[in-house]
Amino acid sequence: MHSKTASSSLSTSSRIVLPNDTNVLGNLMGGQLLNWMDITSAIAAHRHCGRVVVTAAVNNVSFNHPIALGDIVTIEAKVTRAFTSSMEVFMDVYVEHRLTGEKKKCNEAIYTFVAVDQNGKSIDVPELIPESEEEKSRYDAALRRRQLSLILAGRMNANEATELKALFEQ
16 A cells, blocks of 8 residues: 655635524534534545545544634644554644634644445555654654553553653653
């Protein structure tokens, strides 16, 4: 199976926040943003493996700043690491103020996808080769997050989590 770079999996989407997307305070509902992130990150995972992908986990989401009615939301999603059949996708969410044009990062999230065949069974995905310093940093962190997740799920013994142990042995 061929390797791929993180940049080959990039998926970007932009949307304007409409009245039906907001809560009673006039801000984007968190669930709507989660939906937009799920779609954008699924496209990134699909671009990496070229197969149908399903959301396996929403690992981390932070809502740092409210997004107002009329603002423009841009989501940038990239596969940060590929494991046997799963892929971690990191997203940066930016908001552009509708009147001033000012752009700022307002949220980020990490989702995990699994590639499946026509019967819904998991299948292998290509290895990911990080290139930039940010890609390498996120690639390394993805293994630590995976090990922690496996330990918490009871699928890995803490003594086997070499990357996590290395953080504490420095």
